[in-house]
Amino acid sequence: MRKSLVAALAVVVVAGAAVAAVPVIERRAAQQIKADMERDGQTTVGSVEVGLFGRKIAVTDMHLKQPGDISIGRWEASGLAWPMSELIAGRTPFSGIQLGDPFQAGHVELHDLKIVDKSMQSTVASLVADDLRLDRYQPVLGNGQLTALSMRIMKALSVGRLEQTQSVSTDLATGNTVAIGGLTIGGYDKGKVSSFEVKDLGVSSKGAAEPAFRMADMKLAGLDLHRPLAALSVAGWRPGLPIGRIELESASLTGFSGEGLTRNGISLGSVTQQTTHEAADVKRTRLRIEGFVMAPPAGNVQALQMRMALQAMGLKELRLDSGCSGTEDRAHNQLSIDRCTVSGPDLGELMIGLKLVNADAPFWAAIDDGNTFAMLGSKVGLASAKVALADRGIVERTLKAVATTTGQPVDTVRANFAQEVRRYQPPGILITDDLTKLLDTVASFVEKGGTLTIDAKPDKPLGIDKLGYLRRPGPDLVDMLGLSAALSK
Secondary structure, three states: OHHHHHHHHHHHHHHHHHHHHHHHHHHHHHHHHHHHHHOOOOEEEEEEEEEOOOOEEEEEEEEEOOOOEEEEEEEEEEOOEOOHHHHHOOOOHHHOOOOOOOEEEEEEEEEEEEEEOOOEEEEEEEEEEEEEEEOOOOOOOOOOOHHHHHHHHHHHEEEEEEEEEEEEEEEOOOOOEEEEEEEEEEEEEOOEEEEEEEEEEEEEOOOOOOOOEEEEEEEEEEEEOHHHHHHHOOOOOOOOOOOOOOEOOEEEEEEEEOHHHHHOOEEOOEEEEEEEEEEOOEEEEEEEEEEEEEOOOOOOOOOHHHHHHHHHOOOOOEEEEEEEEEEEEOOOOEEEEEEEEEEEOOOEEEEEEEEEEOOOHHHHHHHHHOOHHHHHHOOOEEEEEEEEEEEOOHHHHHHHHHHHHHOOOHHHHHHHHHHHHHHOOOOOOOOOHHHHHHHHHHHHHHHHOOEEEEEEOOOOOEEHHHHHHHHOOOOOHHHHHOEEEEEEO
8 A cells, every 4th residue: 555655646746747847848849949930040030939738839029031021920829730641751840840841730820910022011910710731832932932832831721710800902013902801711621612701891092091892791602722723833923824713613792882883873782603513524603793783973074974875865874684604514515605694674685695516625724724825726616606685675765865966856866777777788798688687687676676686506616717707707707607687576
């Protein structure tokens, strides 16, 4: 019994001594980390705190001179871990943490961040992240490489949830700013984003009291940034080079306002987008813009012409809604705009559709990579196109506006315009029966209204090599495009 008691007391004494030594170990670890961070001569740190039991590091007054100029008031990481793969490879955090090293933490907080590059200055009040994992990456250093370094970090980063507050980016050349009240990201994994929400986004000109443009809420889901991250992470990338296609499953933008919109009498309800995958190689996308209203104010000289045009048409304001749906069918080598419309309650509806066939690998590569020049090697061609205008007042209002400005009766304007359409002779185009019928149908639309539909159905798909022909069409343009027109009530 006495031996057991002595052994237990010895364990307590040893444990107590170990616990008592923790503050000393933490101080020495903090000193070592601070020295490692400042070793490159480009980084300065005010202080470092280490908490062994919480696996925590806190750094205050951190300043990095390269790349760009970065300062952080305080950042703190808890629940730290070191990847097992790094330990197996013989790399440990005790050898010094540098750019490119991995990093894992259960919780990270960052306050008072400021980044200054040669063209941009950005500030962030606070940033909080949970379940953060940064894999090893290849750093890039030097002036002008901040974008490439940031993109490489994003390619290696995974975060369970991230919240950012009060961020402001300023263009140093113009003084224009973009401010975001709050940003929340859920489920970020090396370029794939489950959810992305922005609150109170504002764009302001230098010295302006109010933002020129403001959006209260933006919600995105299913965001895939793999291609842009790959392009922007290349050292030497510069604006104007392709960045690749951004994939998006859904989007909702609401709460538009701002001095620029108000000054021109413009308001907008919402913008929504939805993409559904019907098969591995087939997806459909729908875009909707609702609640667009333009009512040019009397005091705006720049909007005076639009105001006068609306008044001549008997309108106090212009109200429009727009919708567009398209299908990307890689299994059948087709891309189509199924139906794109712009409609106004007192005007009518304009509809456009087209279908591309023979969409081969060069075509999809050009679409995915954002490199339009690569499309020149594609065999893709236009199989059909359609334009339809449903009259619900636009013809009559347009004729009245012309009559008001010219001082002629509406019936005279209508008859003269219809006659001009029938007599129209496109320069260099052969006047065939098909063209005559097309022009007569358009003239009848001016006279009677209804729904005018113009179809293009070439006998063979119109390839990219024919685009130059469309800029300077030959006499057989109508026959080559297979143009026809129809009028219905």
